Amino acid sequence: MSLALGAEATFVGRALDSDRNGLTEVLRAAAQHRGAALVEILQDCPIFNDGSFDALRKEGAEERVIKVRHGEPIVFGANGEYCVVKSGFGLEVAKTADVAIDEIIVHDAQVDDPAYAFALSRLSDQNLDHTVLGIFRHISRPTYDDAARSQVVAARNAAPSGTAALQSLLHGRDTWTVD
Known part of the structure; x- marks a missing residue:
């Protein structure tokens, strides 16, 4: 995902296979x-990665899943109780009670510069502590x-046409020469 955003892809999204509404919206x-x-679809494979995304489906998932909607x-x-705020040149998760309302990032999927969407993609991690779902860039x-x-x-x-x-x-x- 970060590679596509770094290459300035014009549409990048992520969805969870079991989230019918979110998956439908992104697709x-x-x-x-x-x-x-x-579109990255987070989907378990019963053979190779069974249960890999259970943390995003079960109890406590609402504290891990960051759903973004334009505007x-x-x-x-x-x-x-959690929000996303600017931190230096990137973004980070903070407690909503600890920040001013105007510090909370309003999602804009239509920003021409891919840096914002890239920073958003970097909030997700291997441990699934925070996973951003939705349309990152459009x-x-x-x-x-x-x-x-x-x-x-x-x-x-x-170009001229005909005899000309x-x-x-x-x-x-x-002209060129063929050897």
């Missing part, structure tokens, strides 16, 4: 996104396909 947004979309403050816990940008097509159209419109095109090739300065 629907990814399917409607113009361009490539990366909403990032608070979590059974009664919203921005609009011309796709590679769109850019390539516009280059082809521009080249066709700028042949004459410009024969008498032009762009």
